[in-house]
Amino acid sequence: MSNKFGLINVKSTSPGGLAMVADSIPPLEDENGRPGWSFRKTAESAADAKFNYYYYDGTYQTTKVKNMDSMYFVACVDQWTGQVNEVPYIVLYTPMTGSGDAGAWYHSKHAYVIDVNQVIQAGERCLFYTGAEPKHDFDGARKIRLHHRIDTGAFNPEDSVYLVSLHTDSAAPLVSVITEHVGMDIGKHSYHSQERSVNIALAF
Numbered sequence: 001m002s003n004k005f006g007l008i009n010v011k012s013t014s015p016g017g018l019a020m021v022a023d024s025i026p027p028l029e030d031e032n033g034r035p036g037w038s039f040r041k042t043a044e045s046a047a048d049a050k051f052n053y054y055y056y057d058g059t060y061q062t063t064k065v066k067n068m069d070s071m072y073f074v075a076c077v078d079q080w081t082g083q084v085n086e087v088p089y090i091v092l093y094t095p096m097t098g099s100g101d102a103g104a105w106y107h108s109k110h111a112y113v114i115d116v117n118q119v120i121q122a123g124e125r126c127l128f129y130t131g132a133e134p135k136h137d138f139d140g141a142r143k144i145r146l147h148h149r150i151d152t153g154a155f156n157p158e159d160s161v162y163l164v165s166l167h168t169d170s171a172a173p174l175v176s177v178i179t180e181h182v183g184m185d186i187g188k189h190s191y192h193s194q195e196r197s198v199n200i201a202l203a204f
Contacts, residue, residue, distance in 0.1 A: 010197075011203045012037055013072075020200075024051040027179075029204040036180035037202045039168065048170040055182045056164035065092065066157035069185040070197070071112065072129035072197060073166050074138050079176035080100065080122040085169035087120065089113040090130060090146065094159040102153025106113055106162060110155060111145040120144070126179075135185050135197060 014028045017191040019039040021027065027037030041049045044196045062171050071090050079086050112130040120126065127134065127141040130149075137143075149155070164181050168175050 007198045008198070009023040009203055010200050014059065017202075020053050020055055022052060022054055024053070025049055027051070027204065029201070030178050034178055034180070035201070035203065036075070036178045038178045039175065039204060040079075041172065043174070050168045050175075051169040051189075052165050052166040052167050053182060053202075054163055056161070057182060058161040058163065061161070063158065063161045063186060065094065065155075065159050065161060068092070068131065068161065068164075069187045069189050070129050070131040070134045071150065071184040072125050072127060072182070073179055074125065074141050074181040075177050075179045076084055076123050076125050077120050077177050078123050078146075079174050080120050082119075083172070084114055084116055085172035086165050086177075087114045087175070088168050088179065089127070090128075091163075091165050091167055092161060093163040094156075095162040097130060100154065106153075108151065108153030108155065110152070111167075112149040113148045113150060114144065115147045118144060118147075120127060121199045132185070134183070136183075136199060144178075146155070148175075 026040060030038040039051050061074060075088060077087055088114045092110045094108045097107050125141045126141045127138050128146055130146050179202055181199060181201055185197050187195055
């Protein structure tokens with residue numbers, strides 16, 4: 001895969017991988033040999049089992065919400081019965097301002113989720129995204145736009161980006177997904193005279 005799409009390889013056991021996983025359940029290797037990080041929530045799992053993969057930290061950046069041309073992940077959803085909470089979703093956090101903060105450590109958060117009317121084939125390799133279509137097509141993965149945004153706190157395109165993460169829903173009774181890539185395309189802004197991409201390949 002070309003580096004021009006901002007490719008970064010991250011192993012689950014590397015310092016970078018451990019930082020991404022944070023306090024989540026550690027990813028598994030896919031039993032079918034597919035690349036990426038596998039997560040399975042079964043009837044035997046803890047009721048609140050989920051993952052949170054934090055893949056962008058904007059603390060020392062100047063990126064604003066309006067600069068995020070697209071955010072995405074490539075995944076195979078193996079458990080699919082038409083329930084929205086079976087599919088991971090992207091969350092963007094903005095930093096605390098001290099005025100109108102909606103959370104204990106963030107100003108606002110915005111979750112991008114699949115629409116209830118969208119259809120997935122179980123096990124199908126898909127490119128889920130927000131905003132514009134990602135610059136990379138990931139070898140023809142089917143594109144599925146995350147149309148629905150859930151806001152906690154006010155949505156302001158001028159807010160700075162603090163963190164971007166990929167989550168599963170702890171309320172989902174069953175989840176089976178393998179995540180191959182997470183990333184984003186960022187438009188020109190401030191001292192960044194060129195568009196840039198963050199494309200993280202998740203390796204076990």
